Amino acid sequence: xxxxxxxxxxxxxxxxxxxxxxxxxxxxxxxxxxxxxxxxxxxxxxxxxxxxxxxxxxxxxxxxxxxxxxxxxxxxxxxxxxxxxxxxxxxxxxxxxxxxxxxxxxxxxxxxxxxxxxxxxxxxxxxxxxxxxxxxxxxxxxxxxxxxxxxxxxxxxxxxxxxxxxxxxxxxxxxxxxxxxxxxxxxxxxxxxxxxxxxxxxxxxxxxxxxxxxxxxxxxxxxxxxxxxxxxxxxxxxxxxxxxxxxxxxxxxxxxxxxxxxxxxxxxxxxxxxxxxxxxxxxxxxxxxxxxxxxxxxxxxxxxxxxxxxxxxxxxxxxxxxxxxxxxxxxxxxxxxxxxxxxxxxxxxxxxxxxxxxxxxxxxxxxxxxxxxxxxxxxxxxxxxxxxxxxxxxxxxxxxxxxxxx
Numbered sequence: 001x002x003x004x005x006x007x008x009x010x011x012x013x014x015x016x017x018x019x020x021x022x023x024x025x026x027x028x029x030x031x032x033x034x035x036x037x038x039x040x041x042x043x044x045x046x047x048x049x050x051x052x053x054x055x056x057x058x059x060x061x062x063x064x065x066x067x068x069x070x071x072x073x074x075x076x077x078x079x080x081x082x083x084x085x086x087x088x089x090x091x092x093x094x095x096x097x098x099x100x101x102x103x104x105x106x107x108x109x110x111x112x113x114x115x116x117x118x119x120x121x122x123x124x125x126x127x128x129x130x131x132x133x134x135x136x137x138x139x140x141x142x143x144x145x146x147x148x149x150x151x152x153x154x155x156x157x158x159x160x161x162x163x164x165x166x167x168x169x170x171x172x173x174x175x176x177x178x179x180x181x182x183x184x185x186x187x188x189x190x191x192x193x194x195x196x197x198x199x200x201x202x203x204x205x206x207x208x209x210x211x212x213x214x215x216x217x218x219x220x221x222x223x224x225x226x227x228x229x230x231x232x233x234x235x236x237x238x239x240x241x242x243x244x245x246x247x248x249x250x251x252x253x254x255x256x257x258x259x260x261x262x263x264x265x266x267x268x269x270x271x272x273x274x275x276x277x278x279x280x281x282x283x284x285x286x287x288x289x290x291x292x293x294x295x296x297x298x299x300x301x302x303x304x305x306x307x308x309x310x311x312x313x314x315x316x317x318x319x320x321x322x323x324x325x326x327x328x329x330x331x332x333x334x335x336x337x338x339x340x341x342x343x344x345x346x347x348x349x350x351x352x353x354x355x356x357x358x359x360x361x362x363x364x365x366x367x368x369x370x371x372x373x374x375x376x377x378x379x380x381x382x383x384x385x386x387x388x389x390x391x392x393x394x395x396x397x398x399x400x401x402x403x404x405x406x
Contacts, residue, residue, distance in 0.1 A: 108314020224309025
């Protein structure tokens, strides 16, 4: 029986997915590069007939390629025919897939570079053969090659997964191959250093530094001026990720409500959250208020909460994390205790204080377990979140002096 590329069934109805060629005039209207149309409830044979017609309408702007002159899409007479995916399939390489993948959706420079480095290693090993010639055996051999390189198992796994992602994109999005030949092949990584939560002893060492005792700010530009003072304290009292705190905008801090809050979101330029559950609102801890955080917020004029903090594209907390790592090392704090350890400490403290898991997940930005109803429809009011966040209390922190900001 005939087969139509992009035809699929869902809920008893047939749909057609058409991947637009790179220079197709409809590319500006469909950012994903794909057009999905419903064919309605019909037989498979009828879906083939209707889908073939609709595919021609999308690609050539007419009911069939021969009727392109009747197009409702403005194709200039001098424009060469747009090739279909089947025409490029035999010669397509992973490098070509990579170039299309870059343009398929917005990506950070770090993401593009990481994938590019993995692809370069693959090309050096394989010679960049056409997709149609890639085999599962080559995947196994490339996996073995990566394991031999002088890197961590995590780095080897990440590089291997980048190539698998390109193959998946070539299969599911571009439909250049029917199925990725590397499905199921994996590299298991070993955790080289287990992160540990902060202890009161190490917190006392950190906060005994002149930054928090005298207000002496570091000269290193990566510290971001007053960000050096506030970002670690926010990490302690919110459990938020370094990147989430470093990307905060001034309007993410709500100071006029009865319960002041911090909003973690990806709505602003350069802002990202790790997952959908990462969108959240965290009440501001009373200790942060005592130390003058709300006064600092009022003093900021620009749109960014940390106007002096440099941010790397795609990784807003990268520079600050580097500075903090240097500070931690200079204080003799173990390598296994890092900024992200504040997050582990906060969750452990919340749990030991008897805070329900659903509330902890909401504060930490984790996907809650359990039924769909518990995950989606459970409403947790600001008062409950405030009581939970206040359970984070360390006696070693309450000795911090109130310092002038600015």
